[in-house]
Amino acid sequence: MSSDATKGLEGIVAAKTYLSDVRGDVGELIYRGYDINQLAGNIGYEETVYLLHYGKLPNQSELSALKTKLVSYRQLPQGVIDLIQSLPKDTVPMNALRTGISALGCFDSSSEDNSPESLQEKALKIIAQIPIVTAYFHLYRQGRPLVESRPDLNEAANFLYLINGGTEAEKDSVDTLDMCYVLHADHGMNASTFASRVTVATLSDIYSAVTSAIGTLKGPLHGGANEAALNMLREIGDVKNIPKFIEKAKDKNDPFKLMGFGHRVYKNYDPRAKVMQKTCHEVLAEIGKKDDKILQVALELEKIALKDDYFIEKKLYPNIDFYSGITLNAMGFPSTMFTPLFAVARTAGWIAHWKEMYLDPKNRIGRPRQLSVSYTHLRAHETEADL
Numbered sequence: 566m567s568s569d570a571t572k573g574l575e576g577i578v579a580a581k582t583y584l585s586d587v588r589g590d591v592g593e594l595i596y597r598g599y600d601i602n603q604l605a606g607n608i609g610y611e612e613t614v615y616l617l618h619y620g621k622l623p624n625q626s627e628l629s630a631l632k633t634k635l636v637s638y639r640q641l642p643q644g645v646i647d648l649i650q651s652l653p654k655d656t657v658p659m660n661a662l663r664t665g666i667s668a669l670g671c672f673d674s675s676s677e678d679n680s681p682e683s684l685q686e687k688a689l690k691i692i693a694q695i696p697i698v699t700a701y702f703h704l705y706r707q708g709r710p711l712v713e714s715r716p717d718l719n720e721a722a723n724f725l726y727l728i729n730g731g732t733e734a735e736k737d738s739v740d741t742l743d744m745c746y747v748l749h750a751d752h753g754m755n756a757s758t759f760a761s762r763v764t765v766a767t768l769s770d771i772y773s774a775v776t777s778a779i780g781t782l783k784g785p786l787h788g789g790a791n792e793a794a795l796n797m798l799r800e801i802g803d804v805k806n807i808p809k810f811i812e813k814a815k816d817k818n819d820p821f822k823l824m825g826f827g828h829r830v831y832k833n834y835d836p837r838a839k840v841m842q843k844t845c846h847e848v849l850a851e852i853g854k855k856d857d858k859i860l861q862v863a864l865e866l867e868k869i870a871l872k873d874d875y876f877i878e879k880k881l882y883p884n885i886d887f888y889s890g891i892t893l894n895a896m897g898f899p900s901t902m903f904t905p906l907f908a909v910a911r912t913a914g915w916i917a918h919w920k921e922m923y924l925d926p927k928n929r930i931g932r933p934r935q936l937s938v939s940y941t942h943l944r945a946h947e948t949e950a951d952l
């Protein structure tokens with residue numbers, strides 16, 4: 566545990582949830598009783614949404630009803646489309662997403678209706694609309710026309726169809742993106758889920774909760790690490806440079822960290838990183854780039870780090886972001902799209918947590934304490950920096 570107990574809330578139990586269980590010591594992730602290794606590659610994103618939200622895997626008719634609902638909600642209000650198209654084209658995509666989701670709340674006349682029926686509808690509406698906001702901003706910033714969604718396509722296929730400007734993606738790409746969505750859908754009390762739960766506990770609305778979560782996911786210590794990890798691997802550039810970067814990561818006086826490495830809970834290999842590493846190999850082989858230089862750097866970096874005493878003692882392993890960036894890059898996504906894609910998938914979890922809390926009659930506002938240090942009590946030799 567960190568030496569400064571006021572930093573990072575390490576070890577604090579902030580909620581009880583039935584949704585997912587991150588078993589950090591053994592490197593397992595469980596969604597509603599199912600190991601992620603059983604789910605990834607075997608069920609799709611829509612089934613995962615159903616599992617997280619209703620506590621069981623859907624039968625055919627339940628799945629088909631969920632898909633029909635999601636498809637029916639894909640159309641964005643024109644005001645939100647206009648707003649997206651008025652943003653500066655160099656807006657950071659996560660900022661555009663945050664603004665777009667907040668705007669969706671302004672255009673939803675039911676945003677403050679907290680009846681169970683309305684909560685249920687809004688939950689699915691946001692899951693259906695967040696990928697459209699992401700794709701539309703992407704098209705707009707590239708100066709390309711917006712495309713209508715295709716009702717016959719699942720969530721992953723429709724997203725690829727939109728960002729490809731109306732061309733259907735190959736099945737392999739759809740399956741890979743679908744699996745990425747499944748892997749990212751929920752992850753216990755991670756920082757963005759925690760942020761959204763704090764918002765929900767005040768009985769604020771769902772759009773505010775998701776907006777809080779998006780702002781939190783954006784940071785490079787959390788969801789932003791996928792983009793940062795790929796940038797780092799590119800900066801390393803060649804396996805011969807790895808030792809220099811390992812030394813930098815170990816140097817206490819250097820702020821550099823191995824991005825995509827380490828985790829607050831996993832003190833073992835992140836199970837999602839294992840799946841992602843395998844997928845990464847498959848995707849690169851499919852596009853004839855199995856000897857991709859960046860992948861070679863990643864594999865060698867992982868190998869060296871896992872044999873190094875610093876990483877062994879601190880139990881630092883690759884996390885999901887270490888290989889997701891290379892995979893998404895190989896699929897043709899620009900790196901600025903990696904974290905928004907994470908947000909699209911994690912919305913399933915954020916909203917499942919929101920429902921779980923809203924339906925809990927024993928909900929209480931989240932209000933921790935702080936250690937107050939009065940200026941008048943500063944001792945002569947202390948400065949604010951000592952606090």
Ligand code: ACO
Nearest residue numbers: 785786787788790814822823824825826827828829879884
């Ligand atoms: N590279 C080098 N050293 C590291 C790394 C790393 N990636 N991660 C942790 N350490 C070191 C710390 O410097 C610290 O050393 P010390 O005890 O000598 O001070 C020790 O390991 C413990 O690290 P903390 O930062 O205290 O661990 P914490 O649980 O607070 O942070 C985090 C976890 C944010 C993931 C951290 O490991 C990190 O910054 N990793 C890189 C960013 C990253 O990949 N984030 C994605 C996380 S997964 C996700 O959100 C999807």
